[in-house]
Amino acid sequence: MSATERGRADLAAWVWAQPTDLYVDDTDLCALIGHHGLGAREEQFSNAGKAVAGPLDAAVRENNLHRNLPVLDNWNGIGEYTAKVHHHPTWWEAGRLIYGTGIMALYAEAPVSHRSILTLFYLTAQAGEGGHNCPLACDAGAIRTLSALGTETQKEAYLTPLLDPDFDTNFTASQFLTEVQGGSDVGANTVSASMVSGGRDPGSIWSISGEKWFCSNADADVFVMTARPDGGADGTKGLGLFLVPRLKPDGTVNNFRIRRLKDKLGTRSMASGEIDFSEAYAEALGPVDDGFKSVMQLVITTSRLYNASGCAAHARRAWVVASTYAQHRKAFGQPIAQFSTVRETLAWMRADAAGSIASTLWLSGMLERLEAGDLSSGEAGFFRVAVNLNKLQTAVLAHDAVNHGIEILGGNGAIESFSILPRLLRDNVVYENWEGTHNVLRAQVLRDCARLGVHNGFFDTVAGVLGEEAVRDDRLEMESILTLDADLAALRFRRLASRMAVLVMQAALKPVQSLSDHAGLLERHRSKVPVDAEYLARIDRLQR
Numbered sequence: 001m002s003a004t005e006r007g008r009a010d011l012a013a014w015v016w017a018q019p020t021d022l023y024v025d026d027t028d029l030c031a032l033i034g035h036h037g038l039g040a041r042e043e044q045f046s047n048a049g050k051a052v053a054g055p056l057d058a059a060v061r062e063n064n065l066h067r068n069l070p071v072l073d074n075w076n077g078i079g080e081y082t083a084k085v086h087h088h089p090t091w092w093e094a095g096r097l098i099y100g101t102g103i104m105a106l107y108a109e110a111p112v113s114h115r116s117i118l119t120l121f122y123l124t125a126q127a128g129e130g131g132h133n134c135p136l137a138c139d140a141g142a143i144r145t146l147s148a149l150g151t152e153t154q155k156e157a158y159l160t161p162l163l164d165p166d167f168d169t170n171f172t173a174s175q176f177l178t179e180v181q182g183g184s185d186v187g188a189n190t191v192s193a194s195m196v197s198g199g200r201d202p203g204s205i206w207s208i209s210g211e212k213w214f215c216s217n218a219d220a221d222v223f224v225m226t227a228r229p230d231g232g233a234d235g236t237k238g239l240g241l242f243l244v245p246r247l248k249p250d251g252t253v254n255n256f257r258i259r260r261l262k263d264k265l266g267t268r269s270m271a272s273g274e275i276d277f278s279e280a281y282a283e284a285l286g287p288v289d290d291g292f293k294s295v296m297q298l299v300i301t302t303s304r305l306y307n308a309s310g311c312a313a314h315a316r317r318a319w320v321v322a323s324t325y326a327q328h329r330k331a332f333g334q335p336i337a338q339f340s341t342v343r344e345t346l347a348w349m350r351a352d353a354a355g356s357i358a359s360t361l362w363l364s365g366m367l368e369r370l371e372a373g374d375l376s377s378g379e380a381g382f383f384r385v386a387v388n389l390n391k392l393q394t395a396v397l398a399h400d401a402v403n404h405g406i407e408i409l410g411g412n413g414a415i416e417s418f419s420i421l422p423r424l425l426r427d428n429v430v431y432e433n434w435e436g437t438h439n440v441l442r443a444q445v446l447r448d449c450a451r452l453g454v455h456n457g458f459f460d461t462v463a464g465v466l467g468e469e470a471v472r473d474d475r476l477e478m479e480s481i482l483t484l485d486a487d488l489a490a491l492r493f494r495r496l497a498s499r500m501a502v503l504v505m506q507a508a509l510k511p512v513q514s515l516s517d518h519a520g521l522l523e524r525h526r527s528k529v530p531v532d533a534e535y536l537a538r539i540d541r542l543q544r
């Protein structure tokens with residue numbers, strides 16, 4: 001065999017070494033599933049793990065090619081507006097595989113197992129955004145809002161088809177908050193709502209006008225959106241939450257125009273548009289005057305957990321690709337996995353991925369307890385803080401993990417046709433922005449701590465798992481930050497926020513003995529960890 005043939009054979013061996021079931025291969029996840037008592041769902045998880053390792057991956061790779069991206073196709077032959085987006089057949093195939101896992105149908109169970117749903121999402125999101133992950137998070141927000149606040153008529157019309165696992169017949173949803181003058185600053189929203197009938201009660205009929213600037217899943221069946229009822233107060237207080245169906249009750253297209261689709265860095269298979277509404281038919285979702293509260297509790301909390309699960313998925317998939325590559329790629333006469341620096345990078349990636357899914361499952365379990373009315377006020381404070389910090393930290397860690405994976409693949413890492421990693425990196429940049437930018441999440445947590453004292457519940461809950469010693473310094477730092485002026489407090493909290501988020505991951509890993517090395521390695525994000533023989537042994541235990 002020539003050197004060239006040997007080099008190519010090594011790459012082929014890497015391709016063949018890819019797991020055929022991303023659930024079974026993920027022993028870290030399997031350990032967490034055992035800890036959470038979700039073993040009865042293993043077959044469902046394994047089916048999703050096989051789909052993502054095979055047909056789903058292939059479909060998503062194909063639908064992400066430039067020539068197959070969604071395009072507007074919104075006028076019919078006789079000049080009627082249809083609001084349609086044309087998707088490549090592999091986008092439909094991916095949708096059938098993802099929804100076919102039963103992920104949205106799980107919301108029909110009582111009580112809802114958010115941990116099972118976000119495990120399925122973690123598995124399917126390992127194919128990248130794929131044109132369906134953002135819509136899934138939006139579906140989930142719409143389902144939770146309709147379940148909690150919808151009228152019986154709304155539930156029948158919209159909730160039932162959102163729960164349908166058949167992608168050819170179901171409904172999907174979208175969430176439109178952002179306007180051109182501001183996304184983080186939702187209180188700057190100016191899209192307006194005029195009451196048509198029914199007063200301000202749930203299900204009342206309204207007419208919506210104005211422009212939404214970022215509208216992902218632009219061809220969804222139902223849009224969940226914020227708008228300011230006529231005469232509403234300024235800021236977030238005056239916002240209402242509305243459901244705008246794509247079709248009006250008479251079956252004609254609602255009064256909106258998709259102006260254009262955005263040409264994006266990542267999440268490219270998913271159609272994100274700019275939409276003008278002109279007296280569109282809308283129904284109030286819950287009491288109109290509680291709009292912002294409903295958005296935060298039911299929509300944004302849900303999508304922040306989805307975002308975190310998707311980021312954990314990106315980090316894990318990067319590890320799968322890079323850890324197998326390191327076993328087969330040779331340099332200087334040996335597989336690159338034999339270099340301790342490569343092994344260290346791989347161990348970081350694995351530990352960060354495990355920490356990210358562990359914290360997300362812990363928080364999902366708390367959401368289940370919150371819905372059951374079973375959280376103490378301290379735990380509720382912890383949940384409020386931790387969901388936001390977890391969204392932030394999982395996105396940061398996933399970005400680093402995918403970057404590290406690209407580094408391990410060397411020049412091949414930068415090649416789109418070689419591996420999924422360039423696409424994961426592009427998708428991940430969008431995940432960092434969605435559902436709250438880093439600064440905005442930190443600002444929200446700091447505000448909540450100052451106003452509601454929720455940091456006490458945060459530290460008490462973590463101390464309940466890790467012991468007071470583990471949280472003492474951070475607790476003192478938080479108390480000190482709260483005495484500072486705003487500028488300095490924001491800068492000091494920027495540093496503390498990441499340390500607090502890592503505490504959540506470590507506490508989530510703690511009960512699972514086989515994940516103690518992962519928790520130990522996460523400590524490097526919090527403090528200076530000695531690099532000694534013990535550290536090297538830990539790294540080696542985290543190799544494939």
Ligand SMILES: Cc1cc2nc3c(=O)[nH]c(=O)nc-3n(C[C@H](O)[C@H](O)[C@H](O)COP(=O)(O)OP(=O)(O)OC[C@H]3O[C@@H](n4cnc5c(N)ncnc54)[C@H](O)[C@@H]3O)c2cc1C
Binds near residue numbers: 174185215439
């Ligand atoms: C591909 C894509 C799809 C999207 N789809 C949707 C969608 O379907 N629906 C939807 O509603 N939105 C959507 N968005 C919009 C997204 O949610 C917003 O971009 C995001 O909320 C940030 O808002 P912004 O872009 O207005 O940034 P800005 O709010 O203008 O922020 C700009 C910068 O200022 C910083 N900043 C802002 N406020 C503060 C503060 N208080 N303290 C410190 N720093 C601050 C931010 O962190 C950021 O770095 C999408 C975005 C992308 C990229």
